[in-house]
Amino acid sequence: MTKLLIAGTVAYDSLRTPQGERPRILGGSALHAAVAASILLKQVDLLSVVGGDFEPQYLDFLRERGVDLHGLKIIKESKTFAWNGFYEKDLNTAHTVQTDLNALTQFDPALPPEYLDNELVFLGNIDPILQTKIFAQLPARKFGALDTMNYWIASQKEDLLKAITLADLLFINDAEIRQLTGEDNLFRAARGLLTGRLRYVIIKKGEHGAMLISAERIAIVPSMPLDEIIDPTGAGDSFAGGFMSYIAENGVDWDTLRAALVYGTLTASFNVQGFGCERLAAITKADLDERLKVFREITRIN
Amino acid sequence: MTKLLIAGTVAYDSLRTPQGERPRILGGSALHAAVAASILLKQVDLLSVVGGDFEPQYLDFLRERGVDLHGLKIIKESKTFAWNGFYEKDLNTAHTVQTDLNALTQFDPALPPEYLDNELVFLGNIDPILQTKIFAQLPARKFGALDTMNYWIASQKEDLLKAITLADLLFINDAEIRQLTGEDNLFRAARGLLTGRLRYVIIKKGEHGAMLISAERIAIVPSMPLDEIIDPTGAGDSFAGGFMSYIAENGVDWDTLRAALVYGTLTASFNVQGFGCERLAAITKADLDERLKVFREITRIN
Numbered sequence: 328m329t330k331l332l333i334a335g336t337v338a339y340d341s342l343r344t345p346q347g348e349r350p351r352i353l354g355g356s357a358l359h360a361a362v363a364a365s366i367l368l369k370q371v372d373l374l375s376v377v378g379g380d381f382e383p384q385y386l387d388f389l390r391e392r393g394v395d396l397h398g399l400k401i402i403k404e405s406k407t408f409a410w411n412g413f414y415e416k417d418l419n420t421a422h423t424v425q426t427d428l429n430a431l432t433q434f435d436p437a438l439p440p441e442y443l444d445n446e447l448v449f450l451g452n453i454d455p456i457l458q459t460k461i462f463a464q465l466p467a468r469k470f471g472a473l474d475t476m477n478y479w480i481a482s483q484k485e486d487l488l489k490a491i492t493l494a495d496l497l498f499i500n501d502a503e504i505r506q507l508t509g510e511d512n513l514f515r516a517a518r519g520l521l522t523g524r525l526r527y528v529i530i531k532k533g534e535h536g537a538m539l540i541s542a543e544r545i546a547i548v549p550s551m552p553l554d555e556i557i558d559p560t561g562a563g564d565s566f567a568g569g570f571m572s573y574i575a576e577n578g579v580d581w582d583t584l585r586a587a588l589v590y591g592t593l594t595a596s597f598n599v600q601g602f603g604c605e606r607l608a609a610i611t612k613a614d615l616d617e618r619l620k621v622f623r624e625i626t627r628i629n
Numbered sequence: 630m631t632k633l634l635i636a637g638t639v640a641y642d643s644l645r646t647p648q649g650e651r652p653r654i655l656g657g658s659a660l661h662a663a664v665a666a667s668i669l670l671k672q673v674d675l676l677s678v679v680g681g682d683f684e685p686q687y688l689d690f691l692r693e694r695g696v697d698l699h700g701l702k703i704i705k706e707s708k709t710f711a712w713n714g715f716y717e718k719d720l721n722t723a724h725t726v727q728t729d730l731n732a733l734t735q736f737d738p739a740l741p742p743e744y745l746d747n748e749l750v751f752l753g754n755i756d757p758i759l760q761t762k763i764f765a766q767l768p769a770r771k772f773g774a775l776d777t778m779n780y781w782i783a784s785q786k787e788d789l790l791k792a793i794t795l796a797d798l799l800f801i802n803d804a805e806i807r808q809l810t811g812e813d814n815l816f817r818a819a820r821g822l823l824t825g826r827l828r829y830v831i832i833k834k835g836e837h838g839a840m841l842i843s844a845e846r847i848a849i850v851p852s853m854p855l856d857e858i859i860d861p862t863g864a865g866d867s868f869a870g871g872f873m874s875y876i877a878e879n880g881v882d883w884d885t886l887r888a889a890l891v892y893g894t895l896t897a898s899f900n901v902q903g904f905g906c907e908r909l910a911a912i913t914k915a916d917l918d919e920r921l922k923v924f925r926e927i928t929r930i931n
Contacts, residue, residue, distance in 0.1 A: 416813045511718045513836075514854050534815075535837035536851060545927050549838060549849040552816050586931045623930050625847050629888045 331575045332442055333360045333568065334374035334461050335451025335474075336408055336431060337381075337399070340603060343413040346557045352603040353385055354410065356451030356474065359561030362604040363568030363594045364449075365392040366612055368575055372442045374398035374461065378406035378430040388608070397439040405430040418559045419533050436460045443467070449571045451564055452476045455483055455490040462493045470579050472496040474567055480507045492523025495579075498567050500531045514540060527584065529570070531563050539588045546585045551596035551622055558602045562595045565607055569594025569615075593618050633877045634744055635662045635870065636676035636763050637753020637776075638710055638733060639683075639701070642905060645715040648859045654905040655687055656712065658753030658776065661863030664906040665870030665896045666751075667694040668914055670877055674744045676700035676763065680708035680732040690910070699741040707732040720861045721835050738762045745769070751873045753866055754778045757785055757792040764795045772881050774798040776869055782809045794825025797881075800869050802833045816842060829886065831872070833865050841890045848887045853898035853924055860904045864897045867909055871896025871917075895920050 335357030341350045357375045364371045372395045381401060389396060406429040412421050436457045446469040450458045458473055465471070473494040479487045480503060487507070491497050497520065501513060510516035517528035517540040530538045536549035570591030577583045593615050600606045637659030643652045659677045666673045674697045683703060691698060710733040713726040738759045748771040752760045760775055767773070775796040781789045782805060789809070793799050799822065803815060812818035819830035819842040832840045838851035872893030879885045895917050902908045 418813075511720075512856060512858075514856055532837060535834060536849075538851075538854070545854050547851040547854065547927055548930070549840075549851055552840070552847050552849065554814060554816055556814075582931055585929075589930055625849055626928065626930055627887075628850070628891055628925050628928055629884055 329368065329575055330370040330372060330445065330447070331364050331368055331571055332372045332374065332445035332448040332465075333357050333364060333451065333571075334398075334436065334448070334458075335360065335453050335564070337373075337375040337377050338408045338410050340560060341409070341411040342558065342560055342602070344418070344556075344558045344602075345414065345416055346555070347602070349558075349602045351409070352605075353388075354560060354603055355408065356453070356561075356564045359564035359598065359604055359607075360449055360451050360568030360571070361389065361394050362392065362607050363565035363598065364572035364575075365394055366569070366594070366607070366610065366615065367572040369393050370395060371572075372398060372445060374436065374438065374442065376400045376402060376430045376434045377408070379403040381407045392608070395441065397441045400435065402430045402433055405433065414559060418556050421560070436464075438464045446470070447571065447575050448472070449567055450474065450494075451567070452479075455479050455487040458490040459486070459493060462490070470495045470574065472498060472567065472571060474498040474563065475503065477503055477506060491520060491525055494525055496527040496529065497525060498529050498531060498563065500533070500563065501535075504528070504530055513538065514545065518542060529588065531566060533559075533562070537566065537588055537592060539584055541581070544581060546588055548588050548592050549626060551593060551618065552625065553596060553600065556599045557606070559599050561604060562599050565598035565604070566591040566595035589619065589622065590615065593622060631670065631877055632672040632674060632747065632749070633666050633670055633873055634674045634676065634747035634750040634767070635659050635666060635753065635873075636700075636738065636750070636760075637662060637755050637866070639675075639677040639679050640710045640712050641682075642862060643711070643713040644860065644862055644904070646720070646858075646860045646904075647716065647718055648857070649904070651860075651904045653711070654907075655690075656862060656905055657710065658755070658863075658866045661866035661900065661906055661909075662751055662753050662870030662873070663691065663696050664694065664909050665867035665900065666874035666877075667696055668871070668896070668909070668912065668917065669874040671695050672697060673874075674700060674747060676738065676740065676744065678702045678704060678732045678736045679710070681705035683709045694910070697743065699743045702737065704732045704735055707735065716861060720858050723862070738766075740766045748772070749873065749877050750774070751869055752776065752796075753869070754781075757781055757789040760792040761788070761795060764792070772797045772876065774800060774869065774873060776800040776865065777805065779805055779808060793822060793827055796827055798829040798831060799827060800831050800833060800865065802835070802865065806830070806832055815840065816847065820844060831890065833868060835861075835864070839868065839890055839894060841886055843883070846883060848890055850890050850894050851928060853895060853920065854927065855898060855902065858901045859908070861901050863906060864901050867900035867906070868893040868897035891921065891924065892917065895924060
């Protein structure tokens with residue numbers, strides 16, 4: 328498994344954080360995950376949709392990173408999904424000013440023939456019905472992971488619970504898993520979800536780190552300490568992209584999943600050090616390895 | 630330094646958690662810290678005050694744990710400081726029903742002669758003016774740590790900031806350090822406090838773990854994952870007591886402080902597995918060592 332299928336949104340984000348603002352920069356769950364995964368992987372297959380306003384320079388940007396665009400549908404007569412939002416001093420909460428779904432309402436999750444051989448798939452935050460449809464088209468799939476958000480928990484809980492049972496791994500944040508399960512204890516909440524195919528839950532806790540939970544085991548890593556967060560948008564998606572790229576290279580045994588948890592953490596730490604994906608797009612595996620040394624020193628137990 | 634001076638409150642706690650309720654059980658910042666520290670140490674000097682209603686069985690309990698009571702003043706005509714509170718499902722927030730200061734209003738921080746040789750001191754959450762007075766009586770002091778709470782930050786910020794500059798290490802939780810400094814980034818908040826004698830800040834994040842921060846270095850540990858929290862009361866105090874007992878035995882170089890951070894974390898994890906200090910009082914160093922093995926496996930980075 329040295330390639331990875333990533334499905335989700337590609338967006339224009341207009342955002343404001345305490346560190347500044349940016350109009351119409353590249354965003355979206357699949358975009359952040361793909362930029363992250365392409366640090367390690369030579370090929371990432373992108374399944375998403377954009378509008379006629381999507382700039383050709385961004386297509387070039389993605390192609391140059393090894394992102395295959397056979398599955399990026401461009402709907403000329405529509406516009407790219409656009410999110411407008413801001414963060415207060417508390418960077419953990421995104422406030423939405425406006426969401427224009429635009430082309431996203433026509434997202435057809437049919438995979439192009441070039442993508443059907445994918446063994447590894449990450450489904451970023453989109454309608455869980457679409458996530459289920461994508462899983463159904465991947466007979467060769469060995470490992471599939473799924474992310475979601477509070478919106479789908481509130482509006483399509485049953486669809487989401489079905490999609491989750493088709494995944495091998497669920498990415499979810501601490502507030503979301505409590506909302507989804509009604510269980511306050513995160514370990515009990517995660518283990519209560521392990522039915523169907525689902526074997527692993529990764530709970531993302533933002534500045535507090537992340538936890539990987541299986542029926543028998545737990546791994547916990549803190550976040551990378553940073554003096555300044557420029558823009559938290561896409562942190563979870565880049566975390567997932569980094570995590571998935573690591574297992575694409577190294578396998579899915581427990582120790583590799585543990586190491587991928589660290590790799591995802593470090594990937595996300597670069598993501599939040601710039602607006603959109605600008606910082607992530609500028610780093611290499613060597614930068615991640617360098618930061619890993621610092622991280623080891625911070626987290627080692629004598 | 631194989632003994633430790635602990636000052637703070639000894640209380641009767643009447644509390645309710647989602648797991649049950651207990652009237653008038655042993656509590657208080659110094660009590661939880663002393664019970665924790667006496668797992669490792671043969672002698673802990675306790676400086677506190679109680680009322681005539683304090684039961685002799687509790688004095689015996691403390692003496693049997695090696696807690697020296699020369700500094701526990703019993704004010705016959707008063708009552709023991711009493712806290713009545715509860716926790717909702719969200720165990721991170723204690724809700725106070727009633728606080729009766731009682732004997733605590735007459736807390737005279739004069740050290741008995743037997744305590745004047747202490748080189749290591751932990752000042753649990755009490756009036757920062759009292760904390761300052763205790764530091765002033767310890768010419769042999771090599772390392773002093775101080776804990777506080779939101780009440781003092783709101784009501785006596787200047788007194789507290791003065792007491793902090795006299796300490797070597799500050800224990801504080803994430804909400805409190807943000808309240809105290811007005812700085813949202815925890816690393817910048819901690820480093821901004823490092824003036825006077827203060828060299829280390831430990832930020833306690835409850836279920837999210839703890840961080841040790843100096844001018845140049847950072848150590849981060851997650852919390853021990855637990856399927857059930859019985860009673861979070863005294864978690865921070867037992868953390869501090871466990872931490873301080875570890876450095877009493879092993880020194881105050883950076884690597885020992887790091888290891889103490891883990892030791893404090895594990896001590897607190899036992900504290901919250903029973904009401905008041907009942908679970909903590911029942912464990913030995915062997916139980917902590919056993920849990921350390923599990924914790925290492927959960928937190929190791931390949």
